[in-house]
Each structure stands twice: as C-alpha cells, then as structure tokens.
Amino acid sequence: MELVEKALAGNRYALARLISLIEDNGTEARAALAALYPHTGQAHVVGVTGAPGTGKSTLVNELTKVLRAQGTTVGIVAVDPSSPFSGGALLGDRVRMRDLAGDRGVFIRSMATRGSLGGLARATSDVVKVLDAAGFSVVLVETVGAGQAEVDIARTAHTTVVVEAPGLGDEVQALKAGLLEIADVLVVNKADRPGAAQTARALEMVINRNAVRGGADDNVWRPPILKTIALDGSGVPEVLEVIVAHREYLRASGSWAERERARVETELRNVLQQELLARLLARVGEEQVQAWVERIAARKVDVYTAVRAVLGTR
C-alpha cells in the first residue's frame, strides 16, 4: 500500500492522511493496519492521565521538550477534547504547545471526536500503532482520566503517569483511589502551590497501603511520587528518568510482554464484538431492528428477551 510505505518512510503528509483513513475505519483502513502492523512493537507507549486542571497537557509538552533535547522522537495522541493539543483550552495554552509544531521529530494527533465509546478506544489504539510503526520512539497518550473510558485507554499504555495537583477540592482527591491502581508513576504538578506536600503525603499513604496489601516482593514496581512545576519545567527531567526506569523494569521482569498480551486480548475482544454486531445487523436488517426497538420501548418485551429472540436459542 503506497500510503503506508510513504508514511513509514517519514512522509508527514502521508502519515496524517493514513491516520485520517484509519479513523474512518473502512476496508482500506484495515488493509493499511495489516500492512503496518509488523512494524509495530518498538515504541514505548506512555499514558499521561489526570483530572482537568492538573496541568497534564503542560507536562506532556515539557516531557516532549526534554525527550527532543535527547534526540528521541515523540508521537502525541491527545484523547482529551479539553487538551490544548486538541484545540481545546484557552488560546494561551495552545500557543505554548505550538513550540513543538515546527519540529519534524514530533507528531501530534488529537482524538477529540465524540464517537461511540468502543470507537474512541479502538481509534486511539490504532493511531498509536501508526505512530509506533512510523518510528516514533515514545508515544505519549494524554487522557482526562476521570472517566472509565479514559482509564481503559490509559491501561493499554506500557507506562501510566497519573498527574495530580494540590487544591482541586475533595472530589478530585478521592478520584485518586481509582486512578492509583493503574499508576506506574505519580506526579504532583503545580508543586509551588499551597498543599503540594500534603497531596504528596496523601498519595504516599495510599501507595504504602497498597504495598503492604501486595506483600514485600522486591520484584514489584512501587510507583514513585515526583513533584513538578510543569509550567517552568521544574522536575520534568526526573519524571522522564523514572519513565525510562519503568521501561527497563518492564523489560527485565517480563511485564512488558504481559502487558502486550493483555492489551491484545482486550483489543481482540473489542474488534470481535464490533464485527459480530455489524454482521448480525447486516443479516437482520434495519427494519427488523427498529421493530424490536419499538416493542421494547412500548414495554412489550425486555431487551434481554428480545436479544434471545433475535439470536435464537442456540
């Protein structure tokens, strides 16, 4: 496929077109993904997730600058519609992010579309594959992290960075419980604000509790807690060091392959589901589906009984 070859050879225009093609998810998209898939598996996929207001976009921006200074190429996938990378947020933020726009070693893609849930997870995963195959060494995936979809997307990364900030209110603090379970690296951003030390201590308590629950295994990764002021870059190189250390840990412990398998299994199930439904709907026909919708809406039958009837009791 010519478009795939050009994109893999580094043609940015072809890369952008290929990604758009893949987002559309047609027959051509699948052929393209089949062609580029053998070239994947090299990139370190890093999820950066946190509630709105934690400054995670700024952290992604600064991490990218440090990586570029080291000569590492970076792909950025912004799943968050409020991200400056997606054209969300205020103009000032967007201008700040534009530092990276002229750099050929960086490719930024926004997934701000509001499609269906399964659709967003699939498209994100496929766009990561394209950037991986195109040779970007690190792919940063920015997600809001306050919703289950975003947590699921973050879970597919090799390394998940959870960003917190002091003073976002009690509710945000409580969100940590869910996010902490998937965190490999914890960052308290805006560390110059009042309450930063307290936020870090609260995180440490939860980590300690988890560690006790997990037992005293020397081989288990314990999420480090780092403080940053992403706005001026303070602490960002240290975050990168820990991200790299986590990659080494994954490789040495065999967890890298384990995470790959888990990601693949989730993806296989999702694609199977979507394909099965598409084939069924093609067979049953839109008219029949609408007739069932009417019957369920009228409370003549419940959805589970309807599904059994549509599928037959095989």
Place this chain on the structure above:
Amino acid sequence: MELVEKALAGNRYALARLISLIEDNGTEARAALAALYPHTGQAHVVGVTGAPGTGKSTLVNELTKVLRAQGTTVGIVAVDPSSPFSGGALLGDRVRMRDLAGDRGVFIRSMATRGSLGGLARATSDVVKVLDAAGFSVVLVETVGAGQAEVDIARTAHTTVVVEAPGLGDEVQALKAGLLEIADVLVVNKADRPGAAQTARALEMVINRNAVRGGADDNVWRPPILKTIALDGSGVPEVLEVIVAHREYLRASGSWAERERARVETELRNVLQQELLARLLARVGEEQVQAWVERIAARKVDVYTAVRAVLGTR
C-alpha cells in the same frame, strides 16, 4: 419471581438484594429484569453531570431534599467513584449526605465498581430500571461527565443537568464544549465565588451560538442557565422547577418517546454485542483465543485479519 414482587411492593431489603443480583448479570438477573420491565417507564430519569469539584453531589443532595419536601420519592444512582454517595470524598461530605439515609422515600445506590466499560453502562441502565419499577418518581443519576463513558450514561437520561463552577481552571472551562451538547439544564454552582458571573456569561455565549446554528425554532428547548450555592440550598428549588418544565416540554413535544427509543436502541446494540461475543467465545474456546492473542502479540498477524479468520469470511 418472589424477590421482584417483594421489591416492587416496597421491601427495601429485597430491593437491595435485587440490585446486587442484577449487577452480577447472571441468568437469574435476566429473569428478574424481564419480570420487572413492564413496570418501568414511569420515572423521570435526570442525569446530573459535571467535572470533579463542581459540587454536583451536594446539588443532588439538595435537589433530593426539595423533592422529598414535596412528597416525591427519589432514587439516586451514583456512577462517580469519587461521590460521597459512593463512600468517596471526605468524611464531612459523606456525613452531610447521610441526611437522606433514614428516609424511606429515598434509595441510594453507588455504582463505584470498576468493571468494564460496557458493563458499567449496562449495570447503570438496569439499576435505573429497578428503581423506576419500584416506583421512585425521580431517579437522579450522578456522573463525573469528564469521560466519554459518563457522557454516554448521562445521555440516556430524560433530562441532563450539567454542573459548572467558577475558578476550576481553563481545562475545565474547555470541557464545556463537549458537555454542553448534551445539557438540558445548566447550573453554575458555587455562585458566591469570584468568577461566577463570568462563567455564566461564557456558558450563555456558547448556548446563543448553538441556538443560532440550530435556527429560530420556537419549539426547541433552550438550556436555561441557573446559579446555585448548593452548600446552603440557594437556587436549588429553581433548578427543580426547570427540571420539571423540561419534563413537560419532552412530553408535549414528543421528545420523551424519541429519547426512549434512542436509549432502547443503544441498549439493544450493547446487549446484542455482549451476547454475540459470549456465544462466540463459548464456541471457539479459551485455548484458541489465547493462541490468537499470542500470534497477534508476536506481530505474526494483525487483529483485523485475526478476527476475519476467527469469524470466517461469511
């Protein structure tokens, strides 16, 4: 089914057990849902959604108090794991919410489990059905609203209340773009804080823009913007008035039936997908699935080609 009969008759213990049964999603759950489904369709389902820190749990609490004072029964489903209703947040908040705990006209259920995405949406929808069938006149569904899953859950409500608060930072403000599309009622909570008027004005600008885009149809609902201080109840009765007015609008315009059909269609597709996958996996067998996962993880085949091979090219 005895459990269903008892729950519908108002036995709270049976109701709690029935909901747990339905969350487990087994064969018994489906039988129970089939039995109670004809009793659904009466409740006004109101989604209350907003970013962490907007105070939406407090608003839900206060809305419930006003409804109770009017003699209306209320079911609360908290999808947000950080909600005080879910045992998240700080103790002070949880204590405040406990006002409602002794009231037999209120039933609170937390959906704080971190299951799969489709699972959460399904379970939430089914729990709403149980509360509807059990005769609660209003069912309030509290979601974070920062993630796609939560937005999708909120979309299944008859009326969606989007809660904002001043001073949550640029990123939160930008989130509005996505949330505004599903808002029927807009609330600027914490209206005593600096910036509240500015937040309300910003919302109004977006609403006006949407209204112009939608054309000047007198029959179109235009989301009103209300200010509240949920912590002391200010402005909450007015929010409830607007929620009731929206229900009247839905009934009069025919949109109520339209929303029901859209909800049913989404649900039908989701249940079909899950059932199709379960049947396929039972047929193919876990061993075969794992073999495909290994092949994909080793980059010997891509997921789409694998799915075509598993399903055959029917």
